[in-house]
Amino acid sequence: MNGSKTGRTVRTVVALAVAALWLFPVYWMVSSAFMSTAVLRQLTPHFFPERFTTANFRGAVADGAFFRALVMSVTITLVVVAVCLVFAFLAAVAISRFRFRGRTSLVLALLLIQMLPAEGLFIAQYKMISSVGLLNTVLGVTIIYVAAVVPFTVWMLRGFVAGVPAELEEAAMVDGLSRFQAFLRITFPLLAPGLVASGVFAFLQAWNEFTVAVVLLPAEKAQTLPLWLRGFVQASATRETDWGQVMAASAIVAIPVIVFFVVVQGRMTSGLVGGAVKG
């Protein structure tokens, strides 16, 4: 890029304007969440909360619905993360440490499957889960989530397992460890960052999931946090909306995600465009 001074200033100004534009909705959520209802009801919007109030947060979580949804979301997310990590880890080891018949087709199938949209299958999944009486249960939704999340988790972990040279394991085996011991003592510790990143990926998928949850968790007592948030939007169609409370509810759903997201962002990008893949 050429270095004329005005050109540089123009580029900096444009970049900062773009940054402000992209940040604005997030900022608006947080700032509205801390404003009093009286201020939000005025016809002229306030761009900064002059007096911070946490009343919206207290109001949003006041009834039992929030904690019920929180428990539901946390339970589903933990189960999905644990099951996905174990299943995906085993499959990733098979794919990157062994050559076997059907290996290439398996990798291709995983890549294709992770692209299937929930809305292409959710009616069938609804019929299946309801026919075995698992609607509105953690188990029912977990069966579908695990199947949706496992393929990309395998793909991501495969990159990490392949990144640990098999020679390290073989050296340990020369020193007298069994193959299994060598894997456990040498390779496994080196995989910790990969397991964390893949676990966070599974967490994000399960925590944010909306489409399948709408279909499989119709009862109000079985709502996850995204469905709980939807309740506020649905209510807004019929009565005056307390936008401060709705934004507080949105922030509650978003904040854990934002924290975890920053941890794995780099890995996810490279997994999707191919960089996580070696060997």
Added chain:
Amino acid sequence: MSAHTPVQRSRRRRRSAVPYALVVPALVALLLGLGYPLVWQITTSFKKFGLAQQFGKPPEWVGLANFSALVDDTTFWGVLVRSLVFCVVTAVVTVVLGVLIAQLMKAVGRVTRLVLQLSMLLAWAMPVAAATTVFIWLVDRRRGVVNYLLDLIPGVHMNRFDWLARPGTFFLVASVLIVWMSVPFVSFAVYAGLSQVSGEVMEAAELDGANGWQRFWYVTVPVLRTVFAIVLLLQLIWDLRVFAQITLLQDAGSRAGDFDLLGTYVYKLGAAANDYGMASAVSIVVLLVTLALSWVYVRELIKEDRAR
């Protein structure tokens, strides 16, 4: 690749049941959560569900009748065309903006770049339910900040304009929301790819008198062709699955048929009307479109993988 000597390769290729045992749990999970529903859906798309089936009568086989009914159904064609146009327009806008912003990241100083990347990261991290809810608040007809700001422009009267009550502006809001959510991924992916473009070649092109556009077109694009193809395909695939955004926007706006895309259309056919045969037939159309795009994506991904 060169790390694997032929000796190692042949040793790892030995026959063993271990790898098969290792993939069993993942395979069982996939068969249960996706395989079985897929088979049910394919068989159901050849069956007829009517009023009698709601009272327990088993559905009858009708062959391709559901699909031929779809071909004649103007509502279905309306939804399909609307979904495809929405998907292509949103994906193309996303990729163009994402590439421009990636170039911008490259062209500014370190601090400015960090500010830009941080704000992109925050937007990217927003859960879809939260992001959509925030956009509903932004375009709220009475106290939304969008109407307030537009109203400040002389001659523009946007006070109480209800964005979500008309299909045109409804899909505009949906598209802007999805572009906002998706551009960060494209920018980060392309920005990472830009490091593959050799600085020397760029400089040589500049010395030869190539302007910025020419340098982009003749130097950057050929190097990043695969990355561009992959992000565009991913956006096309992702912009077909926008059930969450459309459902939430419909909650705040209108549920009428003119506001449907494929996902909400299938949902209404299946969950609301209990017409599982037709719902399955439409779902299969959705899956086939996605699979066709995914196949191209996977091919590009493998090409990119080999190139490294």
